[in-house]
Amino acid sequence: MANPGGRSTMLGHWRIVLRQAEEAARAGRLDEAFALASRPDVADHHRAVRLRGRWARELMARAARRGSADDLNGAIDDLDLAERLGAAPDALASARLSLADRFAAEVRADLDAGEPARVLERIAHLARHKVYGPALRRAREVAEAWQAARDEARRGEFGRAREQLDRADRLAAGAAQTALAAARLDLEARAKAATPKVEALYRALASGRWPEVLPAAEAVLEIVPEHPAARRARGCAWQQIAAISPSAAWPARGGARPSPAFLGPGPRPESPADAARTEAAPIDCLDPKTNTSAGSRPASPTSATLARPLARAGEPGPRGRFLLWVDAVGGYLICLNDQVVLGRAGPDSHADVPLMGDLSRGHATLARDGEGYLLRARHPTFLNNQPVTAAPVHDGDVIRLGSTVELELRLPSPVSATARLAIVSRHRLPLTVDGILLMAETCIIGPSPQAHVSAPALRDPIVLYRQGPTLWCRTSGGFEVDGRACAARAPLTFRSSVLGDGFSFSLEPLETKSV
Numbered sequence: 001m002a003n004p005g006g007r008s009t010m011l012g013h014w015r016i017v018l019r020q021a022e023e024a025a026r027a028g029r030l031d032e033a034f035a036l037a038s039r040p041d042v043a044d045h046h047r048a049v050r051l052r053g054r055w056a057r058e059l060m061a062r063a064a065r066r067g068s069a070d071d072l073n074g075a076i077d078d079l080d081l082a083e084r085l086g087a088a089p090d091a092l093a094s095a096r097l098s099l100a101d102r103f104a105a106e107v108r109a110d111l112d113a114g115e116p117a118r119v120l121e122r123i124a125h126l127a128r129h130k131v132y133g134p135a136l137r138r139a140r141e142v143a144e145a146w147q148a149a150r151d152e153a154r155r156g157e158f159g160r161a162r163e164q165l166d167r168a169d170r171l172a173a174g175a176a177q178t179a180l181a182a183a184r185l186d187l188e189a190r191a192k193a194a195t196p197k198v199e200a201l202y203r204a205l206a207s208g209r210w211p212e213v214l215p216a217a218e219a220v221l222e223i224v225p226e227h228p229a230a231r232r233a234r235g236c237a238w239q240q241i242a243a244i245s246p247s248a249a250w251p252a253r254g255g256a257r258p259s260p261a262f263l264g265p266g267p268r269p270e271s272p273a274d275a276a277r278t279e280a281a282p283i284d285c286l287d288p289k290t291n292t293s294a295g296s297r298p299a300s301p302t303s304a305t306l307a308r309p310l311a312r313a314g315e316p317g318p319r320g321r322f323l324l325w326v327d328a329v330g331g332y333l334i335c336l337n338d339q340v341v342l343g344r345a346g347p348d349s350h351a352d353v354p355l356m357g358d359l360s361r362g363h364a365t366l367a368r369d370g371e372g373y374l375l376r377a378r379h380p381t382f383l384n385n386q387p388v389t390a391a392p393v394h395d396g397d398v399i400r401l402g403s404t405v406e407l408e409l410r411l412p413s414p415v416s417a418t419a420r421l422a423i424v425s426r427h428r429l430p431l432t433v434d435g436i437l438l439m440a441e442t443c444i445i446g447p448s449p450q451a452h453v454s455a456p457a458l459r460d461p462i463v464l465y466r467q468g469p470t471l472w473c474r475t476s477g478g479f480e481v482d483g484r485a486c487a488a489r490a491p492l493t494f495r496s497s498v499l500g501d502g503f504s505f506s507l508e509p510l511e512t513k514s515v
Contacts, residue, residue: 017041022051030055030081056087060095067099072106075099076129092130100126100133107139112175114183116146142171146180149187156198156224158191160468194223198230199488202474205233205415206461208448213237229415229441236414321352322494323433323508324464326445329455330434333510336466339367340438342401345430353436357405357427364401366393366409368417368440373409375399398424413450416442420452441466445505458503464492473498 017036024033033055063078076099083092103126110119123140126132149164165187169180201216214237220230324332335352343351344359351361360379367374373393375383382400383391393399395411406425411417417440423429429436437443437452445453446461455462462475473481474489479500481490492498494509 052085056082056085060087060091063095067102072103080129096131097133100131100136104135111139111142112179114179116143119143120147138171142168153187153190154226156227161187190223201230201233210237232415321510326453326505332453333433333436335438339365341365354430355405355427359402359405373419412452413444416440418443418452477501
């Protein structure tokens with residue numbers, strides 16, 4: 001038989017709990033009140049439901065008062081607690097939108113002061129509390145473009161930085177446009193100051209004088225602190241200076257040189273953050289006639305054609321393959337992808353490097369990563385006569401595909417991950433070329449042993465390099481690209497012809513996988 005006294009005790013239990021909750025609410029301890037009124041043993045009681053609803057309405061009213069008094073963070077806390085108490089979603093959304101409009105004024109003040117990073121941080125904080133609205137979205141778009149411009153400028157990508165500033169300027173209004181104009185002036189000044197220093201760095205690298213490379217790299221990094229090519233050159237210079245006498249030139253093949261690890265991230269005499277970036281990023285070019293950056297004015301139809309992106313939509317840079325024909329030197333198959341397929345030539349082959357031999361269509365792949373190259377075998381493959389399924393490939397290693405096809409991988413330049421792939425067996429490609437290049441960030445044509453394409457008759461090196469979605473050419477002095485006069489550097493297409501003092505070369509596209 002049930003105990004009537006026990007039943008009476010249980011019936012009175014909810015009154016005690018809810019009375020404690022009301023007392024906590026009157027004392028301003030709403031978190032404690034909410035916890036008591038949400039206990040499983042009382043949460044479904046009609047009085048507990050009414051209490052939570054009343055407190056939610058009171059919190060929303062207090063949030064409105066705090067917002068009017070510019071206590072915006074307090075208002076956010078009230079709305080968050082009101083949501084936990086079960087406030088109506090429509091009412092919460094309206095209150096948060098009103099709060100977002102008040103925050104927008106503060107965010108615009110940060111934009112006007114030229115603080116896009118602070119704007120992004122504040123908007124992200126608000127989004128975590130579900131406070132967003134049209135004004136905040138517009139401010140975020142301006143700040144994202146502005147911050148992206150700063151990041152690109154720190155890497156020396158001044159052309160991209162200008163594009164981002166243009167976008168920010170189109171979206172901004174009022175005093176923010178004045179701050180953006182000042183940012184543009186600073187960007188142009190940095191680009192102008194960096195141009196001769198980057199040129200000096202490339203001249204020092206081409207000459208092989210490592211004691212000169214070090215200060216040249218430091219000079220670039222003073223203006224462009226995250227310039228990847230300068231970071232890599234600085235690390236290699238310290239390594240070389242430690243290994244050879246200060247007056248020694250760039251060592252010839254077989255001499256002292258950095259290990260393959262220095263082609264990507266690895267231990268260097270600089271901070272760990274410095275080792276994070278490894279791709280070369282030459283800066284934008286100056287127009288030979290006006291001595292201003294080509295990116296600072298509308299491009300003519302000819303220059304727009306020259307700078308046409310070589311990448312497909314969604315890809316970060318130039319991709320695919322092309323043929324490079326260097327007069328009086330030879331022809332080369334250039335593979336731009338980070339992963340290339342080695343396999344049998346033929347109309348049904350999808351190989352990037354198609355070889356006329358007893359192979360499978362996709363026999364193996366060579367993948368470029370931050371520390372060199374990785375060989376992955378799909379069919380019988382050997383590295384230095386040892387069978388492998390996956391293994392790193394270093395300078396001078398010999399790859400054998402099947403029983404007879406042999407390739408040697410060379411990494412001639414210590415500051416570039418571009419590799420030269422030579423066929424050392426009696427096999428060949430379907431098209432007569434003198435070599436295969438797996439192009440990373442740069443391809444050097446020149447007289448030094450560190451050039452990827454050896455051209456002993458050249459006086460100064462020619463550098464092909466990636467910048468954004470476009471392939472560029474850099475060399476000293478003037479030259480012509482497709483009949484257009486250029487100075488120092490110019491963008492290329494896969495059909496460009498280049499003519500300079502004592503040199504000429506042309507590019508030919510390869511539209512399909514079979515050469």
